[in-house]
Each structure stands twice: as structure tokens, then as C-alpha cells.
Amino acid sequence: MRRGQRGGDHSTPIGVIHQLVLRWGDAECATTRRSVQRWLDGVAFVDVQARTFADFWQAQNKAALVAEGPLWVVLGDSTAQGVGASSPLHGYVGQVLAGLAPRSTRPWRVLNLSRSGAQAREVLTRQLPLLHELDQEPDLVTCGVGSNDILGTLPRRFHSTLRQLIERLPRSSVVLDLPLPDGLWTIGGLCSPYVAGVNRTIHTAAARRGLPVAEVSRHFARPWRGQFAADRFHPNDVGYRHQADAVLAALPRTALQDQ
Known part of the structure; x- marks a missing residue:
């Protein structure tokens, strides 16, 4: 030795x-x-959250289907579930809902069809058909997905699926783009150019349909400190507030008018 x-x-x-x-x-x-x-410990906690938050939204969905008032249908992944926040209603959906409340004489109903871990293909083939099966036209649809595809789906298929998904969304839809991970994690800077290309696909496909885009990439950005949950992947209440700001800024006038 x-x-x-x-x-x-x-x-x-x-x-x-x-x-x-x-x-x-x-x-x-x-x-x-x-x-x-x-x-x-943070990953384990968020994993438990994913299950409990899903149970919360399932109960909310049952109530929404029999209630009255303007209907908002949510498509997406764990960020639409609010995973990482202190409660389901402190995710971006809950915070947008709180922002809509003062502008409406009737409470909004939320039908949250999202699923934690969902990729774009699942939103296209499973969540979107559920929306189309509704016996009523939603007043608002939001669709935010793609973070799970960045490392999990081949680029050509990912871009193609996003274009197909946006092409089939209702006219009342708002599409969320993806946050740019520049300065985030060890590989954030390496991933950012690729994510920027994905966002260009989202913006181009949405513009072709005349759909507004919630620029999460602009609102939820550096400095990252204090914006993430303990797993360092999902946003916390503060991070979701920035995402909610992006959605509220993109809402069409019909959603902002008194319902």
C-alpha cells in the first residue's frame, strides 16, 4: 500500500x-x-403528496360535475395537481382559481383531469378524450405538460405529440410553456437550449390555432432560490404563484369577464 x-x-x-x-x-x-x-426525504414526501393530492382532486371532480357555474378543465402532469405545494389549492390551479373568484358572481368549477407523472402522449390519448366526452362545453381549458418528456421521450416524437395535442385542444384553451432550467441542477444549462426549442414548438402550434400561451418560462425563472419543494424538482407555493401569474396574464377576455 x-x-x-x-x-x-x-x-x-x-x-x-x-x-x-x-x-x-x-x-x-x-x-x-x-x-x-x-x-x-423530500422525494419521499412528494411521492406521498402525489397520492393524497390525486385523491383530493378526484373528490373535487365529482363535486364539479354536479355543481353549477363556469367550468374549467385542467390537463397536465404533477404541476397541475399542485405537487410540491403546501396543499393542492396552493398549486397553480388553486392560485389561479383564487384569482378568478373576485371576477365572477358564480364560483368556478374545476375538473382536474391531470395525473402526476403524465407525459404529452398520455394527455393526448387519455386526458383529452375525457374532456371531449363531457356533455358540456368548458369555459376554460388549461394544458401544461412536457417536463416528464424532456428526458423520457425521443425529441421527434415529443415535438410531434405536442403539435397534435395543441391541434386538438378546444378553442377556449390556454397552453402553458415550460420553465427554462438555466442555472438549475447540474445539467440545467445543458437542457435549456433543448427546452427552448420545445417552447418554440408550443408557441408556434398555439399561434396557428390562435390560442394564448401562458409564459411560465418568463414568470417562473431565476433566481431559483426559495421556489422549489424539498425534492428540488417541483415548485413550492412561491414557485406556483409565479406559474399562476403566467396563466392569469394569458387568460382570454371571456374567462376574465363576469361569468
């Missing part, structure tokens, strides 16, 4: 792993261990 070497050959993968295991016990790594543990 060479002097100063704790064990293992540094030049081999096994040696590197051995050194990492030893360093994990060092006092100098205590901060890293705590950070990783907090992140793991």
Missing part, C-alpha cells in the same frame, strides 16, 4: 468506489450526507 493511500487502487472503478465509501464516513462529508438525506 502506497503511503497516504487508505486502501484500494485509485486507478480502477472499484478503487474509486472504495475511496468514496471511506470518504462517506469522514466528517468533511457530513454536510453532503445531510443534504442527500434531506433530498431523499
